[in-house]
Amino acid sequence: MAADPVPKLTRKDFVADQDVRWCPGCGDYSILANVQRVMPELGVPRENIVFISGIGCSSRFPYYMNTYGFHTIHGRAPAFATGAKAANPDLSVWVVTGDGDGLSIGGNHLLHAIRRNLDVQILLFNNRVYGLTKGQYSPTSELGMQTKSSPHGSIDHPIDPISFALGCGATFVARTIDVDAPHLQQVLRRAHQHKGTSFVEILQNCPVFNDGVFSEVEDRKTRSETALVLEHGKPLTFGSAGQLKGIVLDHGVPKVINLRDEDDPVERGVVVHDESHQTRSYASALATLKRPDFPVPVGVIREVEKACYEDMLQDQVNHAIETNGPGDLNTLLHSGDTWEVS
Amino acid sequence: MITKSILKLDDVAIRFAGDSGDGMQLTGTKFTDETALAGNDLSTYPDFPAEIRAPAGTMAGVSGYQIHFSSRDIHTPADTVDLLVAFNPAALRANMEDVRSQGMVIINSDSFTKKSLTRAGYSEDPRVDLATRYNLVEVPLTSLNREALHGLSLTQREMDRCKNFFALGLLCWLYGRSMNATERWLSGKFKGDVLEGNLRTLKAGHAFGETTELFPTHYTVPSAKIEAGTYRNITGNTALAWGIVAAGEQMNNPVFLGAYPITPASEVLHEVARHRHFGVKTFQAEDEIAAASATIGAAFAGQLAVTISSGPGFILKQEAIGLAVMVELPLVAINVQRAGPATGSPTKTEQGDLLASIFGRHSQSPVPVLAPSTPGDCFHTVIEAFKMAVEFMTPVIVLSDGYLANSAEPWKIPDVESLGRQPVVFATQDGDSKFQPYSRVPETLARPWAIPGTPGLEHRIGGLTKEDVTGNIVYGAENHQHMVNLRAEKIARIANSIPPAEVEGPDSGELLVIGWGGTRGAIVAAVEECTENGQEVSQVHLRHLNPFPGNIGELLGRFEKVLCPELNEGQLAMLLRARYLIDVQSFSKISGQPFKVGEIVDQIQKILNTKD
Numbered sequence: 001m002a003a004d005p006v007p008k009l010t011r012k013d014f015v016a017d018q019d020v021r022w023c024p025g026c027g028d029y030s031i032l033a034n035v036q037r038v039m040p041e042l043g044v045p046r047e048n049i050v051f052i053s054g055i056g057c058s059s060r061f062p063y064y065m066n067t068y069g070f071h072t073i074h075g076r077a078p079a080f081a082t083g084a085k086a087a088n089p090d091l092s093v094w095v096v097t098g099d100g101d102g103l104s105i106g107g108n109h110l111l112h113a114i115r116r117n118l119d120v121q122i123l124l125f126n127n128r129v130y131g132l133t134k135g136q137y138s139p140t141s142e143l144g145m146q147t148k149s150s151p152h153g154s155i156d157h158p159i160d161p162i163s164f165a166l167g168c169g170a171t172f173v174a175r176t177i178d179v180d181a182p183h184l185q186q187v188l189r190r191a192h193q194h195k196g197t198s199f200v201e202i203l204q205n206c207p208v209f210n211d212g213v214f215s216e217v218e219d220r221k222t223r224s225e226t227a228l229v230l231e232h233g234k235p236l237t238f239g240s241a242g243q244l245k246g247i248v249l250d251h252g253v254p255k256v257i258n259l260r261d262e263d264d265p266v267e268r269g270v271v272v273h274d275e276s277h278q279t280r281s282y283a284s285a286l287a288t289l290k291r292p293d294f295p296v297p298v299g300v301i302r303e304v305e306k307a308c309y310e311d312m313l314q315d316q317v318n319h320a321i322e323t324n325g326p327g328d329l330n331t332l333l334h335s336g337d338t339w340e341v342s
Numbered sequence: 343m344i345t346k347s348i349l350k351l352d353d354v355a356i357r358f359a360g361d362s363g364d365g366m367q368l369t370g371t372k373f374t375d376e377t378a379l380a381g382n383d384l385s386t387y388p389d390f391p392a393e394i395r396a397p398a399g400t401m402a403g404v405s406g407y408q409i410h411f412s413s414r415d416i417h418t419p420a421d422t423v424d425l426l427v428a429f430n431p432a433a434l435r436a437n438m439e440d441v442r443s444q445g446m447v448i449i450n451s452d453s454f455t456k457k458s459l460t461r462a463g464y465s466e467d468p469r470v471d472l473a474t475r476y477n478l479v480e481v482p483l484t485s486l487n488r489e490a491l492h493g494l495s496l497t498q499r500e501m502d503r504c505k506n507f508f509a510l511g512l513l514c515w516l517y518g519r520s521m522n523a524t525e526r527w528l529s530g531k532f533k534g535d536v537l538e539g540n541l542r543t544l545k546a547g548h549a550f551g552e553t554t555e556l557f558p559t560h561y562t563v564p565s566a567k568i569e570a571g572t573y574r575n576i577t578g579n580t581a582l583a584w585g586i587v588a589a590g591e592q593m594n595n596p597v598f599l600g601a602y603p604i605t606p607a608s609e610v611l612h613e614v615a616r617h618r619h620f621g622v623k624t625f626q627a628e629d630e631i632a633a634a635s636a637t638i639g640a641a642f643a644g645q646l647a648v649t650i651s652s653g654p655g656f657i658l659k660q661e662a663i664g665l666a667v668m669v670e671l672p673l674v675a676i677n678v679q680r681a682g683p684a685t686g687s688p689t690k691t692e693q694g695d696l697l698a699s700i701f702g703r704h705s706q707s708p709v710p711v712l713a714p715s716t717p718g719d720c721f722h723t724v725i726e727a728f729k730m731a732v733e734f735m736t737p738v739i740v741l742s743d744g745y746l747a748n749s750a751e752p753w754k755i756p757d758v759e760s761l762g763r764q765p766v767v768f769a770t771q772d773g774d775s776k777f778q779p780y781s782r783v784p785e786t787l788a789r790p791w792a793i794p795g796t797p798g799l800e801h802r803i804g805g806l807t808k809e810d811v812t813g814n815i816v817y818g819a820e821n822h823q824h825m826v827n828l829r830a831e832k833i834a835r836i837a838n839s840i841p842p843a844e845v846e847g848p849d850s851g852e853l854l855v856i857g858w859g860g861t862r863g864a865i866v867a868a869v870e871e872c873t874e875n876g877q878e879v880s881q882v883h884l885r886h887l888n889p890f891p892g893n894i895g896e897l898l899g900r901f902e903k904v905l906c907p908e909l910n911e912g913q914l915a916m917l918l919r920a921r922y923l924i925d926v927q928s929f930s931k932i933s934g935q936p937f938k939v940g941e942i943v944d945q946i947q948k949i950l951n952t953k954d
Contacts, residue, residue: 016802018814047797052639055805063802063815068794070642071804072635073665079632083639083647084794086623087598091643091794109635112628313623320618327620329591332584333755337523338574339379341565 009040016066022057027178027204028125032064034181035123038188039067044092051094052081054106057132057206058098058125075106078113078122082309085118089310092192093120099140100130103159107139114168114197116309121191121198124161125178129210147209161201162287162301166280171196173283173302177227178204179218183298190300196308203296217296226291230299232275235265238295246270247289254285256294275303346552347559354517354563355410355420358509359437360429361398362391362405365506370407371750372510372527376519378575378752381565382411385863386750387419387936392605392688399453399461404436413564417863417870419749421938425516427509429453429483431462438472446477448512450505452484479556483508490546494535504543511547518562521548569754576753578717578746578860579606582676583613585724586648587620588758593728594765597622598640600633600649605688606747607652607678630655634662634675641671642803644768644793646728650676652744653695654685657702663737664703667829669803670780670789672731672738674724679743681934690934691744693859693909697916699739700888706826708833710734711888713741715862718753720746723885729764734836735788741887743909745936746860766791771798779803779813786839787832833889840886842893847873847880850900853949856926857907858884858914861937865907868942879946887914895922903949905929907942 014036022028039049049067053059055074062069072080077095085093095113102110102124113122129147130136136149140161144153165173172194176187184202191198203214216226228238228247236247237259244259248269259265266272277283283302289295321327358366358373367388377384387408396403410420422442428434430453441447449469459467472478487505488498496504507524514521521544528540551557576584590597599622601611615624623645627633634649641647649659656677666673679695681687695702699711710730714723720742727738769790771777779801780789792799801813809816810825845854847869857865862883869881882897884890898904898918904926906915912928919926929945931937 018802045797047800048795050643050794063804065802067800069802069804070639070669071802071806072638073661073805076631076635076662079627079635080639080642082627082632083598083600083625083636083641084643085639086625086636087596087640087643087645088793088795108628109632112632313625317618317621317623321621324619327587327591327617329588329620330758332587332617332620333758334572334574336574337375337379338572338755339381340572341381341568342570 009046011036011040013046014039014066016064018063020064021060023208025205025207026057027127027206028058028061030178030181031123031125031184031202031204032061034184035188036065038185041189042092042192048090049092049094050084051096052077052084053096054101055132056098056101056130058096059101061096075101075104076109077101078106078109081120082113082116082118085120086310086313089119089314093118095120095122097122097124099124099126099128099161100138103139103161103164110164111168114165114170114199117169117171117196117306118309119195119197121200123200123202125202125204126161127204127206127210128158128213129206131206131209135209160287163284165199166284166287166302170199170302171304171306172198172300174198174300175201175203175296175298177214177217177298178202183229187300190303194303196306216291217298226295228289228295228297230273230286230297230301232273232300235270235272237265237270247294249285252281252285254289254294275300277302278304346557349559349561351561351563352414353410353412353416354425354561355408355423356425356427356513357406357408357423357437357440358427359404359406359433360506361433362393362403363395363398364405364429365503366390366405366407366429369506369510370409372524373513373519374409374575374750375523375527376514376521377409377411377517378573379523380519380563382413382563383416383566383568384409384411384750384752385416385419386410387745388748389935390689399430399432399458401432401436401463404433406433406437411563413566415566415568417867418936418939421940427513429506429509431459431464431468434468435462435464441476444476446479447472448479448481448509450483451480452482481512481550481556486546486550487543490543491539494539494542496535496539500536501539504539507540508543508547508550511544512551515548515551516557516560518560568752571754573752573754575750576717576721577748577750578714578720578742579609579678579748580613581717581720581753582650582724582742583610585721586610586614587617587622588721588761589725589728590620590622590646592725592761592763593646593732594763595644595646598625598637598645598647599623600625600627600637600640600647601651602627602630602633602655604630604652604655606680606744607650607655607676609747610650610676610678630658631662634659638662638666638671638673641666641673642793644791644795646732646766647672648674648676648728650678652678652680652688653682656695657698660703663709663739664705664707665805666737667703667707667709668805670735672735672791674727674731674738674740676724676740676742678747679741681744681932687934689744691860691909691936692932692934693741693743693861693913694932695741696858696887696910696913699741700917706830708830709737709739709888710833710836710886711739711741712885713859713887714746715859715883715885717746717749717751719885721756725761730836732764732766732791733788734786734832735791736833741859743860768793768796769799770796777801778811780808780811786835787828837889837892840891843882843884843891843897845880845882845897848878849880851878851880852901853879853903853905853946854898854901855879855881855905855907855942855946856884856898856914856918858887861907861909864937864939864942867939868946871939871943872946877946877950884914890921894918898922898924898926903927905945905949907931907937907945909936
């Protein structure tokens with residue numbers, strides 16, 4: 001039977017009729033525009049797309065998407081998404097969260113959604129600050145960051161979202177940048193293609209409370225030096241001509257080496273990126289790369305296959321029906337010992 | 343051949359007590375099954391510690407199972423027991439005070455060593471004293487059981503684990519019960535020498551009763567005259583689980599149950615999980631918050647959504663339930679109440695969460711609250727909750743309790759046709775008109791249930807203050823007032839669709855006893871006792887606690903005095919007083935134990951004897 005043709009949609013079809021209420025210059029505008037641009041390319045009927053968010057600036061996202069959307073409670077979006085996807089595996093479910101929503105109040109749910117490997121996309125907008133509550137430090141804020149709630153500097157060690165996701169056993173982990181439209185779109189397409197939980201960290205600028213936090217990688221002029229653009233099967237090199245550098249693993253520990261333009265990076269020992277390692281050690285090593293000693297890896301860090309929760313759940317239902325026949329209430333109520341009173 | 347006399351009794355209460363590892367709950371359950379099959383009315387009360395295996399032989403580890411059975415209609419597990427079977431000194435000490443005077447006490451005499459007496463806290467052997475006031479029967483259970491199992495390839499430990507079935511066999515003989523159901527159950531459960539051992543000791547116990555001179559008399563309890571039909575035993579938790587499954591069938595929509603394990607609610611999750619062939623999906627979440635959240639996510643996606651928990655876990659769900667109020671999605675949230683606060687006593691019962699259910703979320707967050715009153719009523723109440731949730735597009739809270747959860751009663755199996763079908767109807771696209779997620783059915787004020795996957799109905803919902811009809815985010819003062827009023831009105835109108843409360847006994851008079859939930863049995867029994875003594879006492883029991891049935895105010899006003907027994911500090915009494923300005927007298931008990939009939943009878947007497 002031929003599937004119903006999906007009507008050709010455009011970006012406009014995904015723009016809701018609500019006024020967008022983020023601050024001027026917020027990185028979220030760029031993310032929203034790119035998500036709206038990618039949606040028509042996915043071949044998913046609009047009515048099957050669901051955006052689910054928690055609380056925070058990022059979590060206003062669903063209101064602006066002309067799809068099904070659910071703005072839920074703080075930190076719990078992964079749990080709501082779990083229920084929606086488990087209930088109806090045909091839906092394309094997108095979770096939008098932030099560094100506070102996803103890694104602070106909702107860290108537990110993020111962990112469990114990822115480990116269950118539901119086929120959902122989780123977009124974590126990381127601006128390393130609490131925006132909606134007006135500027136307190138977040139779980140990804142640098143040690144020592146001075147904010148209203150940390151006038152003497154934050155004494156919380158920050159968590160790295162990528163390492164967190166890998167630790168949870170994520171089957172798809174990627175990082176991208178709010179203003180790098182082609183890269184962001186490519187990562188979104190890959191995230192959607194992946195069967196299983198796709199965790200995407202999007203580096204995002206907060207012009208009001210943490211302006212310029214990712215300016216090195218957002219700025220095209222410095223990006224080639226500060227970002228390590230990952231491509232499957234390509235060596236880990238960065239920098240511009242005359243100043244090329246590569247990443248080698250020395251006893252499992254990443255190190256930067258200088259390359260001459262004429263060098264074959266692979267011969268020099270530069271690591272060739274492989275998304276598909278079953279073990280997490282390579283991806284975890286990549287996740288440790290940080291400024292200023294290293295460039296920031298962007299792109300798909302890991303993609304492996306694992307069974308999805310909603311499929312296994314549906315399989316159990318189907319198997320039970322095959323084995324026992326469809327449930328009959330009368331049979332259930334009369335199961336076990338019964339007796340007649342006349 | 344010893345001739346033994348048979349004595350006919352109308353009403354018997356017995357209790358099995360032993361270590362929590364002695365199999366008391368199993369022994370009690372099997373005796374209950376045989377008693378049900380003998381046609382008696384019955385009521386049970388399992389009472390066990392929260393610890394899985396407390397130190398053996400200590401008071402902390404004593405587990406008890408009480409069963410009251412009768413040739414008449416009964417409502418409670420009985421205040422005192424006629425027979426106590428105590429497997430060790432600690433079990434004796436923990437339960438002696440509940441044995442009626444001159445009642446029978448069967449003890450495992452093998453266990454009355456100096457060491458175990460000390461462990462139980464006895465400074466001297468209690469048997470000499472007890473024998474003067476009770477019919478004390480010493481049975482060397484441990485050695486008789488070992489003898490019966492001689493020759494089987496079982497370790498001594500394995501043999502000793504069978505001794506509860508020796509006691510069961512003896513009790514079956516004593517009260518003229520068959521052992522067929524137990525034998526069937528054993529054959530399905532065990533194999534080889536373990537099966538053989540249990541069957542052998544069961545029969546040995548029965549034969550021991552027949553031949554020993556310790557029991558000159560045995561008893562018969564004629565079957566009760568109860569309504570014709572097919573019956574089974576059911577506990578409150580099983581009834582909740584089956585009600586959940588039944589709701590999916592009657593409403594023609596798959597069920598999603600999200601839960602996190604917690605005593606005494608976990609059995610509901612276990613039982614529902616067994617019935618995947620009904621299309622039900624169960625989800626064991628990482629915590630109670632996720633359980634409620636995932637469940638609401640499933641409701642958004644179009645499933646019949648239910649979450650189940652007990653006190654501490656229920657409270658964790660309140661924020662999510664508040665969201666369900668705000669977005670007006672159907673959800674059933676079941677709380678099998680237990681004694682608190684904090685961890686409290688996980689296996690003990692209480693009715694402490696009524697006000698928390700009605701008022702326990704921030705701001706004005708109205709939710710219907712229902713409470714079943716008997717184990718079997720759990721089945722019907724949960725079905726009603728689902729229908730209400732979908733008809734009115736609202737979360738509905740169901741308050742069971744630890745007593746209902748584990749107690750068993752004979753239950754007349756309902757005719758499936760009589761349960762009433764109410765297939766779910768989802769919204770679909772209506773021509774080209776723009777879909778309005780908060781448009782409403784005029785009578786019920788319910789909004790449409792429009793689920794993802796439906797073309798043309800794409801819409802956004804969320805926790806922010808919204809405009810009626812469109813659902814657009816609006817923070818205006820007038821709008822907020824309007825939405826608060828509207829949500830309150832929607833729940834208030836449910837009163838129009840629930841039956842008026844019915845008085846049992848005289849329609850008006852001196853005293854009305856009003857209760858709710860799992861205390862029904864004790865209240866009914868107390869009122870019956872007073873009525874039999876010629877006193878005029880009426881009684882009403884509420885299933886609907888929010889909103890109240892429409893006639894409650896008028897009904898209360900017809901009585902000079904109103905008494906409200908509750909296993910809390912007077913929460914329903916407070917609501918009734920506040921709502922109807924009636925001088926409701928609270929009778930409160932919070933000991934982790936259900937009401938005894940006598941306690942309520944005494945309270946009724948006190949009120950009737952007070953002249954003002």
